[in-house]
Amino acid sequence: MRLLFSAEGQSWPIKLTGNAERTRNAMLRNLPLELQLHTPKIAGSHIYWHAPFVEDVEGATHVLDAPAGAFIYWPVRQFLEITFAPLQAETAQVTVLGTLDAPIEGIAALAATLKREQGRRILSGSLALVEGNAPAPAPAPAPATSLPADILSARAALWAKCPKDIARVTASRAIMHPAGPVFAAEAEARVLHEFLWWIRDAREQRSEQVLRQTAALALNKTATRLRDFCHMEETPALLFRLEKAMAEPLDFGVLIDETIIIAGRIGAWLDLLIPWNDLNEAFRAALD
Numbered sequence: 001m002r003l004l005f006s007a008e009g010q011s012w013p014i015k016l017t018g019n020a021e022r023t024r025n026a027m028l029r030n031l032p033l034e035l036q037l038h039t040p041k042i043a044g045s046h047i048y049w050h051a052p053f054v055e056d057v058e059g060a061t062h063v064l065d066a067p068a069g070a071f072i073y074w075p076v077r078q079f080l081e082i083t084f085a086p087l088q089a090e091t092a093q094v095t096v097l098g099t100l101d102a103p104i105e106g107i108a109a110l111a112a113t114l115k116r117e118q119g120r121r122i123l124s125g126s127l128a129l130v131e132g133n134a135p136a137p138a139p140a141p142a143p144a145t146s147l148p149a150d151i152l153s154a155r156a157a158l159w160a161k162c163p164k165d166i167a168r169v170t171a172s173r174a175i176m177h178p179a180g181p182v183f184a185a186e187a188e189a190r191v192l193h194e195f196l197w198w199i200r201d202a203r204e205q206r207s208e209q210v211l212r213q214t215a216a217l218a219l220n221k222t223a224t225r226l227r228d229f230c231h232m233e234e235t236p237a238l239l240f241r242l243e244k245a246m247a248e249p250l251d252f253g254v255l256i257d258e259t260i261i262i263a264g265r266i267g268a269w270l271d272l273l274i275p276w277n278d279l280n281e282a283f284r285a286a287l288d
Helices: 021-029 104-117 149-160 164-168 179-201 208-228 234-245 252-271 276-287
Strands: 002-007 010-016 033-036 046-050 070-074 079-083 093-100 124-129
Touching (some): 021 093, 033 046, 046 104, 046 252, 104 276, 149 234, 164 234, 164 252, 179 208, 179 252, 208 234, 208 252
Antiparallel strands (some): 002 124, 033 124, 046 079, 070 079
């Protein structure tokens, strides 16, 4: 089975391999997928986009062992990504879903453009099944969800378009704005996203009541910071709604996954506002 990854007027085929059926099915259920590309800040030689699903690792390949051209799902980060050279030192277990079926140089060139342009503009793309694929078993249907309709509709809106309050956070030119509010908001969202994964992973070791209370506190803290420090309204309101949901009689496994997806998407939109390469070059110049 092959996918087609497209961006910047170019397309690259991806060959699906391996036995990560659970993760592959989750991905296939979400195709075709419109996506926004992110430049890496730590691992280096890869491009990635936010995945609209949550799955545990399958196969547990160390990220530094993933060869150039690997198509991987990175739990905890909740990324789908393509590598194009050995990654820099980082410790994580990932799921290998396939491999790029094209010369690696095209992805490397795209990554160079992405590195230069992130924060100036959003580089969008798509991921879709290749027409003419040999017949393959249909992906398993998505599990039924009992989550409230307002949460599901809010997630759909968040996925489809950057919220207005996030888009506005770069507009201020007050003292140390927009850098202060943008960096604070992105850090708050990213830490919340990662912490929710920790809560999810602790389901076998901690009582559900403790985990619900912990998630609610984390959601309240992030929502309060986004509202009071970063002058946002719509996005913190959704996090406050999720805080309230933690006390409602909802399936906790379904709820924590939905909360992770929402927190990750908020962090992804905020990350796209930041011209990371320009900032890194300025940081290096200041240090020198």
